[in-house]
Amino acid sequence: MTKLLEVNNLSISFTQYVQGLNRHDSKVISDLTIDIDESEIVAVLGSSGSGKSLLAHSILGILPYNSNVTGEIKYKGEVLNQGLKEKLRGKEICLIPQSVNFLDPLMKVSEQAIGECKDDKEHDEKKIRQREIFNRYGLDESVDDLYPFELSGGMARKVLLSTALIGNPSLLIADEPTPGLDKKSVEETIEDIKNLKEHNKGILLITHEIDVALKTADRIAIFYSGYVIEINTAENFKNTDNILHPYSKALIDSLPRNGFKLTEGVQPLDEVSGCPYYENCPIRLDKCENNIPKLINHDGIMIRCFKYEEANDES
Amino acid sequence: MNLKANNITFSYSKKRQILKDVSLSINNNEIIGLIGDSGSGKSTLCKILSGYITNYTGEVTMDNKAIPDKDFYPVQLIYQHPEKTMNPKWKMEKVLNESWTPTQELKDTFGLKDTWLTRWPNELSGGELQRFSILRALNPKTKFIIADEISTMLDAVTQVQIWEALIKHCKANNIGILAVSHDEELLEVICDDILHFDEINNL
Numbered sequence: 001m002t003k004l005l006e007v008n009n010l011s012i013s014f015t016q017y018v019q020g021l022n023r024h025d026s027k028v029i030s031d032l033t034i035d036i037d038e039s040e041i042v043a044v045l046g047s048s049g050s051g052k053s054l055l056a057h058s059i060l061g062i063l064p065y066n067s068n069v070t071g072e073i074k075y076k077g078e079v080l081n082q083g084l085k086e087k088l089r090g091k092e093i094c095l096i097p098q099s100v101n102f103l104d105p106l107m108k109v110s111e112q113a114i115g116e117c118k119d120d121k122e123h124d125e126k127k128i129r130q131r132e133i134f135n136r137y138g139l140d141e142s143v144d145d146l147y148p149f150e151l152s153g154g155m156a157r158k159v160l161l162s163t164a165l166i167g168n169p170s171l172l173i174a175d176e177p178t179p180g181l182d183k184k185s186v187e188e189t190i191e192d193i194k195n196l197k198e199h200n201k202g203i204l205l206i207t208h209e210i211d212v213a214l215k216t217a218d219r220i221a222i223f224y225s226g227y228v229i230e231i232n233t234a235e236n237f238k239n240t241d242n243i244l245h246p247y248s249k250a251l252i253d254s255l256p257r258n259g260f261k262l263t264e265g266v267q268p269l270d271e272v273s274g275c276p277y278y279e280n281c282p283i284r285l286d287k288c289e290n291n292i293p294k295l296i297n298h299d300g301i302m303i304r305c306f307k308y309e310e311a312n313d314e315s
Numbered sequence: 316m317n318l319k320a321n322n323i324t325f326s327y328s329k330k331r332q333i334l335k336d337v338s339l340s341i342n343n344n345e346i347i348g349l350i351g352d353s354g355s356g357k358s359t360l361c362k363i364l365s366g367y368i369t370n371y372t373g374e375v376t377m378d379n380k381a382i383p384d385k386d387f388y389p390v391q392l393i394y395q396h397p398e399k400t401m402n403p404k405w406k407m408e409k410v411l412n413e414s415w416t417p418t419q420e421l422k423d424t425f426g427l428k429d430t431w432l433t434r435w436p437n438e439l440s441g442g443e444l445q446r447f448s449i450l451r452a453l454n455p456k457t458k459f460i461i462a463d464e465i466s467t468m469l470d471a472v473t474q475v476q477i478w479e480a481l482i483k484h485c486k487a488n489n490i491g492i493l494a495v496s497h498d499e500e501l502l503e504v505i506c507d508d509i510l511h512f513d514e515i516n517n518l
Contacts, residue, residue, distance in 0.1 A: 047441070179467060182497050208470055251472055
């Protein structure tokens, strides 16, 4: 069966100039594999600044010119090249950006939601749809003529969401939809995202907040130092016995309600030759220092760790 | 030692008042949590307590005396986004030592690695930068720390590391902390007492 979105072995690096003409390649995402089905929410969980937004940007084809991308992205079984990305984005694939700063401050919100139109006829059709969607999110007609600065944070978020939905996309990418929001707004956002799933949409949720991922997603991918180290069901994440990677366990144990347990160690700054978690790993093997484990399937859980690779080999 | 805010009232524009008669008190041996909705004025209060905003009415006192603004300000603010508080053209070593020179022991407590010191701010992650911004605020003359959502942008593992180190240092040196956050579960774990912003703001 073809998945809605498949990302296979995606790597993204940037070429930067350091000191004069010396060029330096810095790798941000390494060997990322993930898939999303219809009516499914997959969360990518990683610390902020770790480069997870670049995954969204590469699916939409909006990476900057100095980026190098290898690997393959497929949408409904078809390879996504730049041409197809440009054709699909804003229609089949839409982004819910993270901040209100993505709204045009000089444009009425209804017109931004409608977007570019060929002629008046198209505009009128889209206007009806825009009204419909605004209504669904409780934005009445008085909101249509407002400018972004006149909106509250919650309203602005709803406008961003409505804008993404106008083209009736099949795949939505939500990039950090919650940080800095209070509890009530977070709950609302979670409900909105879950509601999209009921409408058969596939959703890629990019976040660093575990709670949001746990409450919304069907599956969660843990992102560490540019690598996806584990993809497991949200259900399994509720109990550390059911998650495999030592970092994933540490992450769950460090939540305030789970005891606020301290785990030493920081993510490596530079590219390492072995497993990215080698330095901090309590179960490391000798070969972990200089070999990078692959993302493998262990009892239906995707895991990047030699321990489970060996366990697979034995059985 | 005791930090007090007495009847603080403030507004950015005539149209909307942000703070009205806000009073609170923190002792230097305790950690007080402050929780409230987005946009309610928590960060504004933080800036008033740490001396960045001065055109308010009411008073901020330490041991019932006004805080002199000529010398080192004993109430230090740590922000949510460390990358916005550092000079992008300074290397981390200069950033760290601007206010004082932390001991090696303290650097170790905060997990600060020597290899980071020769980097530019944009070459480090938010978690790494936040360790610098906390450490440089811990000048021996600092008596109170205002922590405005300092771990909101960090992953859970880093959040524990940073709070453990900060609390350990502050308890040992009698520094009081006002911890502002949306995360009630976090505040329940780290704080001695929690204030609800809508209850102390008399709007």
